[in-house]
Every structure is written in C-alpha cells, then in structure tokens.
Amino acid sequence: MPKHYWIAPHWIDYVSCILKSRCLNLLAVLLVLAAFSCAYAQDAPDAAQETLRQKEYAEGTKLFKEKKYAEALKHYKKAADTSTDDGECAILAGQCYFHLKDYDKALKQYQLVAENGKRISVKNKAQKCAQQLSCMMKGICPGNCLKPSMKGWRKMKVAGTPDRLVWMVYPYLDPAGKGGSEYWSNDHMGEVIEYVNGRPKNMGKCPICNGTGKITLTK
Ligand SMILES: [Zn+2]
Numbered sequence: 001m002p003k004h005y006w007i008a009p010h011w012i013d014y015v016s017c018i019l020k021s022r023c024l025n026l027l028a029v030l031l032v033l034a035a036f037s038c039a040y041a042q043d044a045p046d047a048a049q050e051t052l053r054q055k056e057y058a059e060g061t062k063l064f065k066e067k068k069y070a071e072a073l074k075h076y077k078k079a080a081d082t083s084t085d086d087g088e089c090a091i092l093a094g095q096c097y098f099h100l101k102d103y104d105k106a107l108k109q110y111q112l113v114a115e116n117g118k119r120i121s122v123k124n125k126a127q128k129c130a131q132q133l134s135c136m137m138k139g140i141c142p143g144n145c146l147k148p149s150m151k152g153w154r155k156m157k158v159a160g161t162p163d164r165l166v167w168m169v170y171p172y173l174d175p176a177g178k179g180g181s182e183y184w185s186n187d188h189m190g191e192v193i194e195y196v197n198g199r200p201k202n203m204g205k206c207p208i209c210n211g212t213g214k215i216t217l218t219k
Helices: 010-065 069-080 088-099 103-116 120-137
Strands: 166-173 179-185 191-196 199-205
Touching: 010 069, 010 088, 069 088, 088 103, 088 120, 103 120, 166 191, 166 199, 179 199
Parallel strands: none
Antiparallel strands: 166 179, 191 199
C-alpha cells in the first residue's frame, strides 16, 4: 500500500456525499443571497438618492416659477449633486445663474453638463445652452435670425438689386422634389429665415433681438 493513501470506509463516503450536497445547497443559497444583497446594495442608495433628487427638484421648480432664483438654485444644486441626476437638474441650476445674471457661472454650469451629463440628449441640451449663452455674452442674438457675424455672406451681382448688398444662400429640396436656392440680403438683418415644408421662408423680425441681430445682457 502506497504511503498516504487511504480508502475511506463507506460511512465516510455517505457523510461526505451529504455534506457536499448540503454544501452545494448552502452555496446556492449564499450565491442567491449575495446576488440579492448586491442588487439591493446598489438599488437602496439609488432609491434614496432618487427620492432626494425628486424632492429637491420639486422644491427648486416651485421656487423657480415664483422667480425666486437664488432659492431655487440651492435646491437644484442639491438635486444635481445626487447620484441619480442625469444632468437635467444641473442645467436648471445653470438657468438660475442665468436669471441671477451670473453669466460666467451659468456658462460653466452648462459646459460641465455638456461634458459630464449622463445621457447624450442631456449633454446636447447643455451644449446648446452653452452655445446660445456664449453667443449672447458676445452681444450676438442666439436666435436663427440673419446676423452680420454669420458665416456664409457673399457678394453677388443680382439683377435689379444694388451692388452694396451681400447675400445668404438657403439651398432647398422641397417635398415635391423641386430643388434650388433662395437668397436673402443683409437688408433682412435680424429677420428669421426658417425652412417650412422644405422651403426657406422669412418669418419676420426675430422676437429675441427684435430684428437687430444683437442682444445686450444686463448685469
Ligand atoms: Zn435675433
């Protein structure tokens, strides 16, 4: 008989078999418990965070509607600090800064969300807010009215119009399949050109800048 070799008696086989199956059962139970507790461990704080976010968001929104922006800001900030905010509350905090005329902070807030927002739609929204605000901070209307600062103005000789004009081209392909371009001159500065049914249309004076193309942020 080789050294360290041992044939266990039958009763040991029997016991070890029971133990093994017990062990396996226990292991299975433990695994299920672990999975549950793991899920719970993640869900429980999230649920608490979400409750807090909703509470702060509701209070912030109530105050915002009452134009109490400084008060609203405090609540939106708390909501933005929760782990479940996707960036929406952080954008709202930016809106408060904007109304408080703290434009630098508003811009920073938007830029932060544009970078760190948890959803692409929220990031895009923040990006748009940041672009519009930085436009306004430069004195340029953020609306889609014709402005001198726009890229694409070109000098063209158009029969029957004075030479001093520069033009903006609006290409189109309408649903009927008719394509082409329409041009508006700088005589229409501050007017909104929008595509309606595939064709560019002059919608009149920009309501944001009142047809000036410019905007002044009050401090
Ligand atoms: Zn405008």
